[in-house]
Amino acid sequence: MTDFPRLIEHAFPLKQASIDSVHEKNVRHGHISTLHIWPARRPLAACRAALIATLLPDPGTTEGRKELCEKIGGTIVKRIEKKKMPNGEIVERIKEETEGGILHWGRETENAETLDWFREEIKKAYGGRAPKVLDPFAGGGAIPLEAMRLGCEATAVDINPVAWFLLKCTLEYPQKLAGQTCPLPDFIFHNDAFMAEFFKKAKGYGKAQVTAAMKRLKKSAKKKPKRTGKVKQAGLAFGPIDGTEADEIQADLAWHVRAWGSGCWIAPGVSWRSFTRPTPSSSRSRRAWSPTSISRCGLFRLKTTARRILMPSITSSPKTTSKIGEILDGSPSPPSRTSGHGQ
Numbered sequence: 411m412t413d414f415p416r417l418i419e420h421a422f423p424l425k426q427a428s429i430d431s432v433h434e435k436n437v438r439h440g441h442i443s444t445l446h447i448w449p450a451r452r453p454l455a456a457c458r459a460a461l462i463a464t465l466l467p468d469p470g471t472t473e474g475r476k477e478l479c480e481k482i483g484g485t486i487v488k489r490i491e492k493k494k495m496p497n498g499e500i501v502e503r504i505k506e507e508t509e510g511g512i513l514h515w516g517r518e519t520e521n522a523e524t525l526d527w528f529r530e531e532i533k534k535a536y537g538g539r540a541p542k543v544l545d546p547f548a549g550g551g552a553i554p555l556e557a558m559r560l561g562c563e564a565t566a567v568d569i570n571p572v573a574w575f576l577l578k579c580t581l582e583y584p585q586k587l588a589g590q591t592c593p594l595p596d597f598i599f600h601n602d603a604f605m606a607e608f609f610k611k612a613k614g615y616g617k618a619q620v621t622a623a624m625k626r627l628k629k630s631a632k633k634k635p636k637r638t639g640k641v642k643q644a645g646l647a648f649g650p651i652d653g654t655e656a657d658e659i660q661a662d663l664a665w666h667v668r669a670w671g672s673g674c675w676i677a678p679g680v681s682w683r684s685f686t687r688p689t690p691s692s693s694r695s696r697r698a699w700s701p702t703s704i705s706r707c708g709l710f711r712l713k714t715t716a717r718r719i720l721m722p723s724i725t726s727s728p729k730t731t732s733k734i735g736e737i738l739d740g741s742p743s744p745p746s747r748t749s750g751h752g753q
Contacts, residue, residue, distance in 0.1 A: 414467045414468075414535075415467065415468040416463065416464055416465070416466065416467060416468060417462075417463040417464075417466045417467065417468050417469070417475065417478060417479075418460065418463035418464050419468060420468050420475055421463075421468075421475035421476070421478075421479055422459070422460075422463050422479065423459055423463075423479040423480070423482050423483030423511075423513070425483075425486060425506075426459070426479075426482070426483025426484055426486060426508050426511060426513055427453075427455055427456050427459040427460075427483055427513055428456075429486070429506055429507065429508055430453075430455040430483070430508055430511075430513040430514045430515070431453035431455045431456045433514065433515060434453050434454060434455050434515050435453070437515050441454075441515075442454075442550065442551065442552070442555065442580050443550070445576060445579060445580065445667075446572070446576055446579075448549060448550040448572070448573065448576060450549055450550070451549070451550045451552060452549075452550070452552040452553065453552070454515075454552055454555070454556060455513040455514065455515070457552045457553045457555075457556040458512065458513060458518075458556045458559070458560075459482055459483060459513055461543070461553070461556050461557055461560060461562075462482050462528055462532075462560065463482070465532045465535065465536075465541060465560070465562070466478070466528075466531060466532060466535060467535050480510070480511070481511065481524065481527075482511055482512065482513065482528075483508060483511040483513045484508040484509050484510035484511025484513070484514070484517075485508065485509050485510060485511075486506055486507070486508055486509075487506070487507055487508070487509050488504050488505070488506055488507075489504070489505050489506075489507055490502050490503070490504060490505075491503050491504075491505040511524075512524050512525050512528070518559065525559070525560075528560060529560055529561040532560060532561060532562070533561065540561050540562050540563050541562050541563070542562065542563045542564075542565065543557040543562045543563070543564045543565070544564075544565045544567070545557075545564070545565070545566050545567065546567045547567070547568060548566035548567055548568045548573065548577055549568060549570075549573050549576075550573065550576055550580075551566060551573075551576055551577045551580040551581055553566075554566040554577070554581055555580055555581060558581065564581070566581060579667075583663065584663060587662075587663045588663070589662070590662065590663070591657075591660040591661055591662050592660065592661070592666075593659050593660060593661070594608070594659050594661050594665065594666065594669055595666075595669055595670065598669040598672070599627055599659075601672060602624065604668070604669065604672055605623075605624060605627060606620055606624060608661065608665060609623045609624070612661060612662075612665055613658070623658065626658075627659075
């Protein structure tokens with residue numbers, strides 16, 4: 411196939427991508443940046459715009475380029491924003507925002523038909539097949555993630571072990587475990603705040619139902635034998651007690667990641683403060699944890715999170731074990747590959 415001029419060689423929705431990238435920095439819930447700290451993350455909006463403009467051919471006319479750029483990034487509108495200053499004065503300022511397009515956080519789902527249109531146009535440009543995108547320095551995975559979102563076959567490479575595992579957790583594991591559930595790990599049942607939020611948001615319980623579920627959980631947890639300190643984490647024997655449904659503690663991948671990432675569970679009984687600064691008694695017997703050690707702690711938590719979810723030993727339930735085995739062994743290969751240190 412002969413090469414052709416690309417849109418990015420002649421035009422690019424630079425201002426729209428800049429505005430939506432700034433807005434994206436304030437997004438926390440659901441963003442890949444919350445998975446683990448990575449010092450050089452690229453905004454998803456900028457990566458999406460750059461990929462589309464690189465993969466699509468140049469329309470050849472000024473009008474066609476403008477129309478395509480607006481389809482990618484939308485149009486820029488000015489709004490008056492009021493802000494109260496510390497002295498009580500109300501100050502008005504003009505703020506630029508984007509309308510339409512698929513770069514702003516959440517608009518890729520709101521304008522799903524536009525995203526589907528881009529996928530089809532990209533396939534047409536490459537003879538009806540999905541193009542292959544290689545990122546040899548993938549880092550946090552923003553570029554390969556957006557390439558996959560556009561229907562491309564993405565290959566991500568990074569020699570850094572932290573980046574390599576971030577890519578695994580960002581690109582591969584969600585595809586393998588999407589829509590699958592298994593019991594939460596037993597240690598999280600003692601975290602009342604987490605479990606109350608889980609029952610409220612994941613199960614849709616009201617206030618009275620959350621209270622009743624917490625009581626049943628505590629009652630069932632008392633019957634659980636003491637932990638032996640072994641690596642294996644089985645699901646809590648939380649069956650139908652007092653009308654409780656057997657799947658009450660079934661959770662998807664997102665809730666498992668939150669469970670394993672909540673607090674510091676590496677050393678039971680030791681608070682997170684003990685890891686960040688030494689106490690007079692601990693300064694002599696144990697060295698203070700350095701920032702590098704904290705990073706290793708985060709990497710260990712991240713690795714163990716995925717390992718607990720992916721290994722059959724996550725639960726003692728034969729049904730869940732066999733289901734996870736089917737997912738890992740029988741599912742089709744995802745349109746992404748990660749390679750690097752540790753593979």
